[in-house]
Amino acid sequence: MSEMAGLYVRVLRMCIAASLAALATGLALYPVDGGRVLGAALWVVVASPYLALASLAVEERDRRIRAEVAFILLLVALDVALSLGVGLAGG
Amino acid sequence: MGVAAVLSYLLLGLAAGFAGGLLGVGGGFLMTPVLILLFGMPPHTAVATSLFAVTMTSMSSTLYYARRGMIDYRLGMALESASVLGAIVGAHTAIALPGSVIEIAFGLVLGYASIKMALDSGARGGGGGVRGGYRHLWAGIAASFAAGVLSGMLGIGGGTVKGPIMMLIMDVPVHTAVPTSSFMIGLTAAAGTIVYLAAGYVDGVAAALLSLGVFAGAQAGGRVAVRMRPRLLRRVFGAVLFIAAVRMILRGLGV
Numbered sequence: 001m002s003e004m005a006g007l008y009v010r011v012l013r014m015c016i017a018a019s020l021a022a023l024a025t026g027l028a029l030y031p032v033d034g035g036r037v038l039g040a041a042l043w044v045v046v047a048s049p050y051l052a053l054a055s056l057a058v059e060e061r062d063r064r065i066r067a068e069v070a071f072i073l074l075l076v077a078l079d080v081a082l083s084l085g086v087g088l089a090g091g
Numbered sequence: 092m093g094v095a096a097v098l099s100y101l102l103l104g105l106a107a108g109f110a111g112g113l114l115g116v117g118g119g120f121l122m123t124p125v126l127i128l129l130f131g132m133p134p135h136t137a138v139a140t141s142l143f144a145v146t147m148t149s150m151s152s153t154l155y156y157a158r159r160g161m162i163d164y165r166l167g168m169a170l171e172s173a174s175v176l177g178a179i180v181g182a183h184t185a186i187a188l189p190g191s192v193i194e195i196a197f198g199l200v201l202g203y204a205s206i207k208m209a210l211d212s213g214a215r216g217g218g219g220g221v222r223g224g225y226r227h228l229w230a231g232i233a234a235s236f237a238a239g240v241l242s243g244m245l246g247i248g249g250g251t252v253k254g255p256i257m258m259l260i261m262d263v264p265v266h267t268a269v270p271t272s273s274f275m276i277g278l279t280a281a282a283g284t285i286v287y288l289a290a291g292y293v294d295g296v297a298a299a300l301l302s303l304g305v306f307a308g309a310q311a312g313g314r315v316a317v318r319m320r321p322r323l324l325r326r327v328f329g330a331v332l333f334i335a336a337v338r339m340i341l342r343g344l345g346v
Contacts, residue, residue, distance in 0.1 A: 005164065009157045016150050020306065023299040030296060038295045045147060045302070046284045049277040052150075056164060068168040072175050072278065079179045079282055083289030 011055035015048035050076055092296055099130070100297050104304020108148060110328060111305070112312020118305050119145045119247035120204055123197060124335040128342070132294070134190035138197075138246030139287030140298045142182075142280050145248045147302040148309050149277030156270035166225060166263065167271045170235040170256075174249070174275055175282045177239020182286035185244040194343030197245045202336035204251045209329025225261040234260060235275075243283035248276035 023045065026038030050073060057069035103125055107118030119141045126137035156162050185193055225231070234256040242249035250272050257268035287293050 005157055005160070005162070009154065012150065012154050012157060016154060019147065019150070020303070023302055027296065027299050027303075035295055038299060042143065042288055042293060042295055042298060045143065046281045046288060049146065049150060049281045053278065060164075062165070065165060065168050068172055071172050072168075075172065075175050075179070076282055076285065079175075079285050080289070083286045 005056065005059070007059045008052055008056040012048075012052040015052050019045040019048050097300060100300035101304040103130075104144065104301040104306075105308035106304075107144070107301070108305035108308025108310075109312040109315075110308075111148060112152075112309040113315055118148055118309070119245070120201060120251070120332060122301060122305075123246045124201065124332075124339055126297075127194065128335065128338055130297075132297075134193040134197075135186065135287075135292050136294050138185060138193060138244070139284065139292035140294045140301065141246035142242070142284045142287065143293050143298040144301040144305045145246070146277055146280040146284055148305045149248060149273060149280060151306055151309050152273045153270075153277055156273055161266065161270035162274045163263075163267050163271045164274070166257070166261075166267070167274045169228065170231055170253075171275050171278055173232045173236040174239035174242070174253070174279045177236040177241075178243035178279045178283040179239075179286060181240035181243025181245075182283040183243075184240070186286070186290055186292070191343040191345065193244065194339050198336045198339035198343060200241060200245060200247070201332055201339065205329045205332035205336055207251070207329075208332065209326045225257075225263055227260050227262075231256055231261045239279050239282075242276075242279045243286070246283075248280055250276055 019041075022041035023038070026035070026041035029037045053069055054073060057066045060066055060069070103122060104118075107121040107125075110121055111118040122141040122144060123137050126132040126140060127134055130137075132140070153162070235253065238249040238252040238256065241247065241252060253272040253275060254265075254268050257263035257272065258265055263271070284293065
């Protein structure tokens with residue numbers, strides 16, 4: 001399967017570049033905006049591994065792996081919903 | 092945040108990334124205790140901030156391995172569902188626990204890892220497993236869940252646990268286990284980080300500075316590691332981490 005991971009590598013490389021750029025921009029703007037851009041940049045970073053993972057499912061033909069990727073993405077979506085829900089409920 | 096603090100976080104990131112790249116461990120084992128013991132960060136914030144930086148490090152090393160076709164995605168995906176679930180459970184559990192319990196738990200895991208590092212020659216053996224056909228898959232999945240819980244609770248990547256799980260339980264060859272473990276660590280760490288981010292535990296500025304430092308340090312450490320076998324360095328680093336483990340346990344006990 002490793003030979004099929006070309007799209008995954010390209011997407012992961014883009015995600016790393018976007019994460020580094022977002023963090024650097026967030027840090028540079030911190031004195032001006034009080035950390036709003038940096039806050040968004042943190043979410044860009046944690047979303048990146050899953051974006052790359054989704055690309056792996058796109059190019060993968062094995063249904064079992066695609067199902068496992070879908071399951072992980074579902075788990076993470078639930079994690080986000082639950083965590084943000086708990087955060088909002090907590091004030 | 093002053094210039095000195097900015098430089099301190101960058102330097103810590105560089106050191107953690109360099110040591111991680113050189114010794115084949117995640118930077119979390121160095122970052123979390125330093126953030127607590129030297130930077131005076133509360134345990135939950137230190138764990139969350141460290142876990143964020145681990146996500147960034149793992150993406151970097153995963154890219155290295157993925158470009159060389161060294162990752163067994165089939166194996167990684169089989170184990171990672173359990174690991175992600177474990178990280179979510181671990182992070183929620185950690186948030187519910189007092190900081191002193193986190194410190195003691197971290198100290199115990201760090202103590203184990205430091206002894207293992209000091210005694211390990213660095214020359215790894217390998218299982219005889221054939222790529223794609225692994226033994227004890229369900230035991231591996233259960234152990235991956237436990238590794239995920241530790242990652243989410245303690246702000247570490249869990250590579251110290253995941254690598255041995257694959258090699259010792261599942262008989263996966265080392266040249267497959269290490270890259271696949273690296274691929275898994277980023278997904279696991281990000282799942283735990285989401286919980287902490289939403290709960291407001293991640294120190295954004297520190298996390299960003301650490302991440303940038305770790306990223307640069309890991310690249311340098313990985314390049315140096317190719318040229319040397321750091322047996323002495325592993326022992327020295329293991330001894331330093333053991334002292335940090337003892338201090339973390341004592342701090343957690345209020346001594």
